[in-house]
Amino acid sequence: MAIIAVSNQKGxxxxxxxxxxxxxxxxxxxxxxxxxxxxxxxxLTAYFGYDVETIEKNVYRLFTGxxxxxxxxxxxxxxxxxxxxxSSALVTLDKHLGAQPGKGLVLRDALTALKQRYDYIIVxxxxxxxxxxxxxxxxxxRLVVPVQTExxxxxxxxxxxxxxxxxxxxxRREVNTLIVPTMYDRRTRAGVEALQQLRSRYGALVWDGVIxxxxxxxxxxxxxxxxxxxxxxxxxxxxYALLVEHIRNIEAIQERVSA
Amino acid sequence: xxDSTHKKSLEPGADIDDFRNVVGDYLNSxxxxxxxxxxxxxxxxxKFAAEIKHxxxxxxxxxxxxxxxxxxxxxxxxxxxxxxxxVPVRDMFGLVDTGGAWVPPRAGAPDWWVGTxxxxxxxxxxxxxxxxVLPAQFRALAVRPPASRITKxxxxxxxRFGVGVDTIDKVMTLxxxxxAWRGNNSRRRWLHGTVRQHLCAILDTEELDKLVVENNVVV
Numbered sequence: 001m002a003i004i005a006v007s008n009q010k011g012x013x014x015x016x017x018x019x020x021x022x023x024x025x026x027x028x029x030x031x032x033x034x035x036x037x038x039x040x041x042x043x044l045t046a047y048f049g050y051d052v053e054t055i056e057k058n059v060y061r062l063f064t065g066x067x068x069x070x071x072x073x074x075x076x077x078x079x080x081x082x083x084x085x086x087s088s089a090l091v092t093l094d095k096h097l098g099a100q101p102g103k104g105l106v107l108r109d110a111l112t113a114l115k116q117r118y119d120y121i122i123v124x125x126x127x128x129x130x131x132x133x134x135x136x137x138x139x140x141x142r143l144v145v146p147v148q149t150e151x152x153x154x155x156x157x158x159x160x161x162x163x164x165x166x167x168x169x170x171x172r173r174e175v176n177t178l179i180v181p182t183m184y185d186r187r188t189r190a191g192v193e194a195l196q197q198l199r200s201r202y203g204a205l206v207w208d209g210v211i212x213x214x215x216x217x218x219x220x221x222x223x224x225x226x227x228x229x230x231x232x233x234x235x236x237x238x239x240y241a242l243l244v245e246h247i248r249n250i251e252a253i254q255e256r257v258s259a
Numbered sequence: 260x261x262d263s264t265h266k267k268s269l270e271p272g273a274d275i276d277d278f279r280n281v282v283g284d285y286l287n288s289x290x291x292x293x294x295x296x297x298x299x300x301x302x303x304x305x306k307f308a309a310e311i312k313h314x315x316x317x318x319x320x321x322x323x324x325x326x327x328x329x330x331x332x333x334x335x336x337x338x339x340x341x342x343x344x345x346v347p348v349r350d351m352f353g354l355v356d357t358g359g360a361w362v363p364p365r366a367g368a369p370d371w372w373v374g375t376x377x378x379x380x381x382x383x384x385x386x387x388x389x390x391x392v393l394p395a396q397f398r399a400l401a402v403r404p405p406a407s408r409i410t411k412x413x414x415x416x417x418x419r420f421g422v423g424v425d426t427i428d429k430v431m432t433l434x435x436x437x438x439a440w441r442g443n444n445s446r447r448r449w450l451h452g453t454v455r456q457h458l459c460a461i462l463d464t465e466e467l468d469k470l471v472v473e474n475n476v477v478v
Binding site for chain 2: 100253
């Protein structure tokens with residue numbers, strides 16, 4: 001089982017779209033996949049037709065204890081893809097739990113219990129540094145950082161990478177990181193320049209491909225489907241297919257090295 | 260991040276270091292393993308680091324102990340020519356099977372630049388650590404030229420170059436005292452040191468990166 005966190009401290013950069021489509025492609029390829037929504041706004045939860053105000057099986061309960069993780073999982077309309085939904089109560093977690101020792105490892109321990117059930121777990125993170133983001137970073141084997149290809153988003157990325165550095169120091173381990181340029185519009189000079197800046201500043205941490213602006217991604221969202229299930233040949237779908245392939249290639253390399 | 264149990268909080272007029280300390284303490288507390296030998300506060304971490312350094316000194320370890328070696332770390336051991344060498348896992352960026360497909364280096368390039376391989380759709384120069392170590396007069400006598408010996412490339416330095424290896428052996432977990440760290444005046448500054456038990460040299464990829472730049476090993 002591999003756990004992939006999708007995180008950036010800036011909102012609106014394509015975190016939920018990336019989570020949905022990574023999870024969707026993996027499920028379509030026959031991988032048992034769980035999507036986890038750690039954002040109290042519940043965009044991912046809503047994507048799959050659930051309401052964060054009313055859904056009883058939700059991730060908040062992991063932090064209050066007494067419930068087994070498997071009992072908090074809901075199915076989606078996509079075969080092999082389940083969801084651990086968000087709850088609006090998540091906004092209270094930092095206040096209730098603060099910096100209690102070990103509370104950053106709750107998700108890691110909970111997801112480890114699902115090892116036999118899933119091949120991949122994709123975690124959609126909130127856009128703020130707090131107990132939920134720390135839980136996601138501590139739980140993940142790999143971090144995907146979507147970055148909108150515009151200059152302001154690059155500043156947000158610097159902040160995210162600094163946060164990641166601090167979390168790595170506390171975890172005392174590396175976190176494999178892949179920066180994914182999103183919402184790329186090659187027709188605009190601003191987009192092209194932002195992509196160049198991103199590659200020159202972060203080098204090989206940046207995925208070679210890009211997720212383009214694509215109306216099909218928005219259409220898929222409206223239809224509550226991963227784009228692969230609605231417009232498989234669209235630019236957006238092809239880009240996410242390449243991203244999944246890239247991630248699986250890296251995994252294969254790392255498995256060979258550690259074998 | 261507000262909590263009354265928090266060990267530190269920001270005062271008015273706090274500077275960036277105060278902020279980092281507060282965030283660092285917050286993260287250390289959240290990520291403390293239950294029952295594990297953790298060092299939650301900055302003071303405890305510093306004490307821990309000092310203890311490690313002290314242990315290292317008493318074992319005749321020089322001052323060139325990289326900061327990441329203050330905790331347990333992993334290296335990938337491999338063979339290059341007749342040598343056993345290693346790269347810290349934290350420095351690894353990828354692995355390429357050469358498949359015998361090399362783009363030769365430009366004329367006049369240093370002989371430890373073996374050539375170039377394709378990695379993630381880019382051309383990555385590959386250096387031969389064996390030739391780097393081998394005295395110049397012996398390089399011409401090497402039975403097998405690097406390009407025929409090297410089967411894999413460990414890509415490092417965020418993909419800027421790769422280290423050619425004959426065969427990959429295994430991943431080893433080490434502590435600072437397992438290694439004889441190089442001194443400040445070492446001629447081979449691109450070696451971190453030698454694993455005592457295995458006589459295996461650990462490559463310093465940051466210094467190798469500088470060497471690559473100095474020698475204009477670029478494609």
